[in-house]
Amino acid sequence: MSPSGPSSFLLIESCLKCAHRDSGLFCHLPNSALHAMMSAREGRMYPKGALICQEGQPAKGVFVLCSGKALLSTTTPDGHTTVLREAEPGEIIGISAVLGGTPYKATAEVMEQCQLNFIEKQEFLKMLQENAVMGSRVVEQILHDSGHSCTELALVEISGTVREKLAQLLLRWAKHPMHVLKKKRNEIPFRVTANHGEIAHMTGATAEEVEEALKEFQKKKWLKIDGTTWSVLNQTAMEGISVEIGKSGHRV
Structure with missing residues (x-):
């Protein structure tokens, strides 16, 4: 079951023809993998200011960002909000939580109207098992997320x-x-x-x-x-x- 929120509405109908396919961190995939993703996705539009997912909520799936931008933030132990980075088209939001079986580790807020493809947790894990290339893209995404988060946090601390x-x-x-x-x-x-x-x-x-x-x-x-x-x-x-x-x- 997908999370409650905006009604389904898809502007980029085909991942095969998406302008971000070649430049996106995750979406640079062979046709077979993209077909599998299209069959499992649920397209959604989120207006500016909407929350895609919230830190601490159960991770029900991942969100592939097709267009627009989202701001990722987390809460420090003393209750302050720290901005991690901006997510851009072609990235996945919520991937570490889904793979680790933990709640979402960050809150994602829409900075400008976004189109996202939601993929339910079990469907996503099944796709990773069946497609080695998709698995390698996931590793790249995790390394990218880790590097950016550390870098942005370093700016606050220096x-x-x-x-x-x-x-x-x-x-x-x-x-x-x-x-x-x-x-x-x-x-x-x-x-x-x-x-x-x-x-x-x-x-x-x-x-x-x-x-x-x-x-x-x-x-x-x-x-x-x-x-x-x-x-x-x-x-x-x-x-x-x-x-x-x-x-x-x-x-x-």
């Missing part, structure tokens, strides 16, 4: 300044650039749907400190912000201050 940590975060996001027809040389455009408060969680700062640092980057022409399209204009300058983080005591 003793660098807000501008140093923010530069580091922006450079990481810029590693996944957007395809823009008209852009200047050395300009790296990427999409950001997180607000200042969410970015503050990722860097251990306040929303006001993030806003001030972003204004500084724009004034120095290191960064350009146009709605959800952000562009690194001076990668060298940002790398220069982000390197200082390593000298301040990076604890991963």
